[in-house]
Amino acid sequence: MTKVTIIDIARALGITPSTVSRALAGNPYVKESTREAVKQKAKELGYERNVIASNLRSGRTHAVGIIVPRIHRSFFSSIISAAEEVLDKAGYSLIICQTRENLQDEIRALNTLSGIRVGGIMLSHAIGSKSGKHIQEAIHGGIKLVQFDRVFEGLPGSTVTNDDFNGAYSATKHLIKRGYKRIGAFTGPLSTKMFLNRYEGYKKALEDAGIPLDETIVFKDSIIRENGYLNGAKALEKGCDAIYSSGDYSALGALEFAKDQGVRVPEDFGILGTANEDFTSLISPSMTSIEQNPREIGTKAAQALLRLMYGETAGEHLTVETTLIPRESTDRKNG
Amino acid sequence: MTKVTIIDIARALGITPSTVSRALAGNPYVKESTREAVKQKAKELGYERNVIASNLRSGRTHAVGIIVPRIHRSFFSSIISAAEEVLDKAGYSLIICQTRENLQDEIRALNTLSGIRVGGIMLSHAIGSKSGKHIQEAIHGGIKLVQFDRVFEGLPGSTVTNDDFNGAYSATKHLIKRGYKRIGAFTGPLSTKMFLNRYEGYKKALEDAGIPLDETIVFKDSIIRENGYLNGAKALEKGCDAIYSSGDYSALGALEFAKDQGVRVPEDFGILGTANEDFTSLISPSMTSIEQNPREIGTKAAQALLRLMYGETAGEHLTVETTLIPRESTDRKNG
DNA sequence: TTGTAAGCGTTATCAT
DNA sequence: ATGATAACGCTTACAA
Numbered sequence: 001m002t003k004v005t006i007i008d009i010a011r012a013l014g015i016t017p018s019t020v021s022r023a024l025a026g027n028p029y030v031k032e033s034t035r036e037a038v039k040q041k042a043k044e045l046g047y048e049r050n051v052i053a054s055n056l057r058s059g060r061t062h063a064v065g066i067i068v069p070r071i072h073r074s075f076f077s078s079i080i081s082a083a084e085e086v087l088d089k090a091g092y093s094l095i096i097c098q099t100r101e102n103l104q105d106e107i108r109a110l111n112t113l114s115g116i117r118v119g120g121i122m123l124s125h126a127i128g129s130k131s132g133k134h135i136q137e138a139i140h141g142g143i144k145l146v147q148f149d150r151v152f153e154g155l156p157g158s159t160v161t162n163d164d165f166n167g168a169y170s171a172t173k174h175l176i177k178r179g180y181k182r183i184g185a186f187t188g189p190l191s192t193k194m195f196l197n198r199y200e201g202y203k204k205a206l207e208d209a210g211i212p213l214d215e216t217i218v219f220k221d222s223i224i225r226e227n228g229y230l231n232g233a234k235a236l237e238k239g240c241d242a243i244y245s246s247g248d249y250s251a252l253g254a255l256e257f258a259k260d261q262g263v264r265v266p267e268d269f270g271i272l273g274t275a276n277e278d279f280t281s282l283i284s285p286s287m288t289s290i291e292q293n294p295r296e297i298g299t300k301a302a303q304a305l306l307r308l309m310y311g312e313t314a315g316e317h318l319t320v321e322t323t324l325i326p327r328e329s330t331d332r333k334n335g
Numbered sequence: 336m337t338k339v340t341i342i343d344i345a346r347a348l349g350i351t352p353s354t355v356s357r358a359l360a361g362n363p364y365v366k367e368s369t370r371e372a373v374k375q376k377a378k379e380l381g382y383e384r385n386v387i388a389s390n391l392r393s394g395r396t397h398a399v400g401i402i403v404p405r406i407h408r409s410f411f412s413s414i415i416s417a418a419e420e421v422l423d424k425a426g427y428s429l430i431i432c433q434t435r436e437n438l439q440d441e442i443r444a445l446n447t448l449s450g451i452r453v454g455g456i457m458l459s460h461a462i463g464s465k466s467g468k469h470i471q472e473a474i475h476g477g478i479k480l481v482q483f484d485r486v487f488e489g490l491p492g493s494t495v496t497n498d499d500f501n502g503a504y505s506a507t508k509h510l511i512k513r514g515y516k517r518i519g520a521f522t523g524p525l526s527t528k529m530f531l532n533r534y535e536g537y538k539k540a541l542e543d544a545g546i547p548l549d550e551t552i553v554f555k556d557s558i559i560r561e562n563g564y565l566n567g568a569k570a571l572e573k574g575c576d577a578i579y580s581s582g583d584y585s586a587l588g589a590l591e592f593a594k595d596q597g598v599r600v601p602e603d604f605g606i607l608g609t610a611n612e613d614f615t616s617l618i619s620p621s622m623t624s625i626e627q628n629p630r631e632i633g634t635k636a637a638q639a640l641l642r643l644m645y646g647e648t649a650g651e652h653l654t655v656e657t658t659l660i661p662r663e664s665t666d667r668k669n670g
Numbered sequence: 671t672t673g674t675a676a677g678c679g680t681t682a683t684c685a686t
Numbered sequence: 687a688t689g690a691t692a693a694c695g696c697t698t699a700c701a702a
Contacts, residue, residue, distance in 0.1 A: 005695055005696085006695075006696070007695080007696095017695085017696080017697095018696095018697080018698080021695095021696065021697060021698090022697090022698095025697080049695090049696085050694090050695050050696070052694090052695080052696090053694070053695035053696040053697090054695080054696055054697075055696090056694090056695085056696075056697095057695075057696045057697045057698085058696080058697060058698090
């Protein structure tokens with residue numbers, strides 16, 4: 001408990017607390033000499049503004065919250081990291097909460113943040129939560145909302161998402177250009193909008209290249225490593241010479257199956273993943289992947305939130321482009 | 336701004352705000368029927384306690400801070416994740432700050448948190464900061480401190496660190512058991528206490544096995560991938576048949592050199608890293624590594640901080656054991 | 671340009 | 687078991 005208050009400074013200088021408050025807050029109606037004296041004395045006494053009292057009085061708070069499924073997933077931690085940098089510069093501190101993909105924890109986090117009276121919340125919802133009703137309920141009271149990555153429609157505020165359609169489109173086009181003829185897909189569950197958008201991009205790329213869609217080589221299970229291994233087997237059996245995968249881990253599974261079977265990658269089988277996880281550049285052959293640019297998502301989300309809080313917008317829908325990172329797993333000459 | 340206050344509840348019930356406050360705070364001197372009525376009415380009106388006002392009056396705050404070099408490094412994000420779970424259960428929210436390995440940012444983070452009047456701070460300092468003086472200065476005023484991973488001596492509060500000596504000792508012993516005879520080391524710069532402790536563990540294991548230390552195969556550069564590649568070359572040239580590395584990326588560099596030269600791993604050259612990064616299990620051959628158990632570090636740090644804040648201790652020094660994860664890169668029979 | 675004074679919503683300390 | 691009242695430290699009309 002630093003005991004120094006503006007009253008102490010005022011007393012030491014023979015002026016009133018209001019003047020001290022104004023001087024410190026940068027109010028222009030303060031004589032320069034007074035401001036100097038106040039700042040000088042504040043430093044001398046080791047004064048630190050009591051943010052709590054300040055917040056209570058002004059009704060504003062300089063904290064915002066971010067809610068993510070899991071902090072330690074690199075996609076989310078990169079988003080947090082970038083958002084923190086933006087907010088820090090704007091004088092806001094960032095409170096993080098994780099839901100562990102759990103609706104109850106998500107509701108609890110929303111209530112906690114709303115209780116702290118944060119100015120805004122950035123949220124990527126848990127897979128377990130099916131509609132945005134609980135969010136709607138929790139963010140009454142002027143708290144601004146920015147949804148990113150996984151978003152519900154029909155909620156107030158702004159959204160920031162990847163351009164998933166184009167990402168999948170250019171990925172599939174990349175495979176076609178490299179000469180692959182029969183390209184299967186690991187799409188992930190299409191009940192999630194994001195996965196659906198990617199699937200649409202995949203289909204459009206095939207269509208534009210005059211390749212008919214074959215639903216028997218589209219695998220819609222969860223994009224985990226094990227499913228990649230199993231579906232990689234099925235895809236090869238069905239004559240695929242390449243896979244577009246909506247995740248890196250499922251792509252890895254397919255790669256492992258190919259290696260186990262002595263199928264040559266990229267010569268006989270091309271593999272392309274999504275997320276550009278660290279390991280994609282470290283394994284052999286290294287894996288072509290779609291970079292989602294999470295830092296840009298974090299930056300844009302934070303900036304969008306500041307704009308909402310400053311009243312500069314009522315809501316905007318931003319997208320972040322993806323970037324194709326070509327590596328060895330699709331590196332064969334047109335043919 | 337939820338406009339409902341305890342005054343509204345009091346008025347609606349014909350009692351005073353003090354009673355409402357007590358009822359809600361769980362004060363035992365409140366008739367059960369009154370408490371019920373208050374809770375009922377609070378829910379009915381959609382009351383939410385104003386944490387800011389509560390903090391101001393009580394002088395306590397239910398937030399703590401954590402300062403790390405980089406949020407998106409999986410070691411740190413796992414620590415944060417685990418700490419958040421502990422604190423959340425105890426009713427505290429966690430404010431994160433990152434220093435980007437930068438002393439100025441570290442000082443700024445300390446000031447921000449101290450300004451918010453957090454109850455405590457968990458800190459792993461930036462490499463750029465050489466002494467703990469700036470920390471000492473910033474955390475006056477009863478703010479509790481827990482240092483983890485990278486710690487300064489001579490500061491108040493508690494510390495949580497890995498048992499680096501034993502980790503390196505058992506790693507080196509593992510290599511010896513597997514029959515490797517001439518084991519080089521990538522130690523990292525010994526000015527950092529952590530690296531020094533590991534080096535000591537390495538030396539002790541050699542000593543216990545009767546193997547003389549050969550300083551010409553101890554490489555003390557920064558443990559990055561490039562140095563691993565270069566020093567891997569030197570180590571092989573000097574007749575090493577194994578490497579103990581204080582980092583996974585430098586170990587990876589050595590592995591890449593070996594593969595490039597057609598040196599067989601693990602048959603002719605054993606490689607062991609530290610940190611158990613994700614990629615170690617995904618590359619081929621998979622890499623033996625020392626798991627540092629970051630989630631346990633985070634859990635212990637948060638618990639230690641709570642104990643400090645509750646006044647249950649004045650400071651403690653906790654260690655977290657490391658775990659050897661044997662994989663293919665050292666998997667040869669005693670020979 | 672500075673002072674005065676009234677709170678922000680809660681909780682602690684009396685008293686009843 | 688409850689009420690009355692002051693106070694936490696700051697900001698902000700309004701007055702001077």
